[in-house]
Amino acid sequence: MPLTPLLPANDSPITINQGNTGDCYLLASLDCILKSGPEGRQTLKNLFTETEKGIEVRINYNAQSKFLYLEALQEKYGYREDNENHQHVIFIDRKRLEEIDNTPGGVQSNALAVKILEHLIPYFFIAKWDHTQPQASFSAHSGKNRFGTLSEARFVADILNIQTEDYLINQLDDIIKLKDINASQPVYLAMAYGEIDTFGKTHGGHALRLNKIMPNKKEPNRTTFFLINPWHNQEKPEIYTLDEIKQRNAHFSIFNPESSCKDIRSILATLANLRGKPVVVNTKLFDTLLTIKKVNSSLSVPLVEGFLDFNDKFEKSNDFF
Incomplete structure (x- = not known):
């Protein structure tokens, strides 16, 4: 039986139907990331590499790395550390992929990537869980002391490097x-x-x-x-x-997914009378601000306002952007 694709083809919408475990925090987070535009989808896609023998998952070292439940992880998956690229490398063979794809009570999705993360994320929980039980990692989502002082969304974002x-x-x-x-x-x-x-x-x-x-x-x-x-x-x-x-x-x-977006969006939200709205609806304007941000890391409100004033002067006559 063929596996569910990592992500559906042609940028088709990704369906998520939560199963019988307490991972609404993860699924809602993934739904937000995937809905955030091409960058979000690409961020998720970049975690995975398909081979003839299975799928390799690369997760950057992060604040949760010190809690990695390595003993339990290595019982099911191949594992190595890529210290040059600062990444955990997890290999899932075809047999394990089939188990993940058909987990009883697991998330139903047209993206295997979502199903894989449902099984891998618990290995970064603070509290250890009984890995000898059937579907132990899947069931661990309903456990206690998973995230420590982090919000549940920040926990997911930290692991996914977002x-x-x-x-x-x-x-x-x-x-x-x-x-x-x-x-x-x-x-x-x-x-x-x-x-x-x-x-x-x-x-x-x-x-x-x-x-x-x-x-x-x-x-x-x-x-x-x-x-x-x-x-x-x-x-x-x-x-x-x-x-x-x-x-x-x-x-x-x-x-x-694009870290510079945070600073730009924060500035746009402070401008009076929805002054920043044209930047949001015009991707060329937003991309230009991203470029400016890369050149001038101290992007400020006056600089953004000046940029918008400049664009206003030229857009009607010259279609500047």
């Missing part, structure tokens, strides 16, 4: 503004989930992708949030109001 920014519920206005200037920016969201009891409490947490925010100027507290659930990331979004998001004490993360 920059990330975390936002707490008191920074919700920043998230709303970021989505306003770039509606397509995927945002990771984790919150108390499920039915609220008579004491206003919920009894569980869940991670989702924030797909869209619809402002309500007349009743700001009824601003609508559209969330994509990793249980079925192709189905209709779940809808919550601003009040409900606050009540559930949500926190957020934004993944930056």
Whole structure:
């Protein structure tokens, strides 16, 4: 039986249906990364090299490397350290790939890459788990003390060598503004989930992708949030109001496959009257700012404003960019 492809061909959408383990944090993170544009998809693709005998996975040394559960890892996979390139190199043979691809209760996806990461990520958890049990790494997602002091999204980003920014519920206005200037920016969201009891409490947490925010100027507290659930990331979004998001004490993360994007986006969000929005909707403008950032690492608000003023003067008459 042929294996699921690492990633579907022709940039087709990647489907994610969470299985019977507590890895919503991982699947929602991957959903955000894959929705962040070609850079996100390429970042994931770059982890894997297919050979005749299996798949090689390269994970850069990271803050979680000191917790690598090497004893358990080497029982199932080939492993070596590439110190020249500062990478963990994990080899998965065809037999193990077939097991991963057909894990009972595992994530259902048209991307084998997603299934592989579901099995490999737990080897970087802080707490050790009983690796003698069937499907032990898969089940470890539901364990305790997985991430230490890191947020769950930052834990994933650190392993995948991606920059990330975390936002707490008191920074919700920043998230709303970021989505306003770039509606397509995927945002990771984790919150108390499920039915609220008579004491206003919920009894569980869940991670989702924030797909869209619809402002309500007349009743700001009824601003609508559209969330994509990793249980079925192709189905209709779940809808919550601003009040409900606050009540559930949500926190957020934004993944930056291109690390320079973080500084640029932060500056754009500070500009008045959505001044930075043209940069987001015009990829040439954004790419030009990325180039400027590489030349002048101290990219500032005045510099960006000057760049936008310069573009405004020429775009109508000369179609400058």
